[in-house]
Amino acid sequence: KAGVTQTPRYLIKTRGQQVTLSCSPISGHRSVSWYQQTPGQGLQFLFEYFSETQRNKGNFPGRFSGRQFSNSRSEMNVSTLELGDSALYLCASSLLPAPGTPYQETQYFGPGTRLLVL
Amino acid sequence: KQEVTQIPAALSVPEGENLVLNCSFTDSAIYNLQWFRQDPGKGLTSLLLIQSSQREQTSGRLNASLDKSSGRSTLYIAASQPGDSATYLCAVTNTGNQFYFGTGTSLTVIP
Numbered sequence: 001k002a003g004v005t006q007t008p009r010y011l012i013k014t015r016g017q018q019v020t021l022s023c024s025p026i027s028g029h030r031s032v033s034w035y036q037q038t039p040g041q042g043l044q045f046l047f048e049y050f051s052e053t054q055r056n057k058g059n060f061p062g063r064f065s066g067r068q069f070s071n072s073r074s075e076m077n078v079s080t081l082e083l084g085d086s087a088l089y090l091c092a093s094s095l096l097p098a099p100g101t102p103y104q105e106t107q108y109f110g111p112g113t114r115l116l117v118l
Numbered sequence: 119k120q121e122v123t124q125i126p127a128a129l130s131v132p133e134g135e136n137l138v139l140n141c142s143f144t145d146s147a148i149y150n151l152q153w154f155r156q157d158p159g160k161g162l163t164s165l166l167l168i169q170s171s172q173r174e175q176t177s178g179r180l181n182a183s184l185d186k187s188s189g190r191s192t193l194y195i196a197a198s199q200p201g202d203s204a205t206y207l208c209a210v211t212n213t214g215n216q217f218y219f220g221t222g223t224s225l226t227v228i229p
Contacts, residue, residue, distance in 0.1 A: 056216045108164065110161050
């Protein structure tokens with residue numbers, strides 16, 4: 001089974017531009033989460049999508065947005081880029097437990113997209 | 119808000135030594151705790167997942183324990199090898215599918 005894939009792997013942008021990152025989850029996984037990783041803040045949760053709906057959102061400004069398509073693929077968009085947006089952006093997918101089941105499933109991470117804002 | 123702390127921040131050990139990594143969290147109402155490994159410039163690889171009702175999980179040379187009431191987890195690595203060198207992260211979920219990550223422990227195993 002193919003793992004989580006993210007494109008592009010590397011990206012260089014300038015301040016003020018916008019960027020779109022893509023994530024394809026493991027086949028059959030319907031939950032996709034996005035994280036930002038920086039040396040200073042560590043790994044921080046951006047948002048989670050399930051069945052094309054945003055279910056959870058972290059504490060990031062509105063410049064960060066996302067969406068999920070009917071095939072579970074997800075995109076993340078950052079508008080009006082700032083220097084501080086330079087980071088590794090990680091996507092993770094997981095199965096969700098059956099209704100009434102208390103357990104959560106393992107999250108599987110992609111290799112990430114490294115964004116550099118100049 | 120859930121806060122996750124990992125101690126030590128960095129650890130260097132000779133090959134063959136057994137070691138313990140620590141993780142603590144402030145809100146004990148978690149669904150599960152997961153340990154990950156991250157190699158430089160790469161994504162995360164899941165090592166062990168402990169459900170809130172479980173006390174420990176084992177995989178090969180790795181053993182993770184969970185004490186929900188005290189807000190602590192440990193990752194025990196037996197007979198360390200140079201290939202174990204990486205950053206180890208623990209993460210907990212409270213509700214939904216949002217993970218709160220620790221700050222990580224950078225492990226170096228010296229041949």
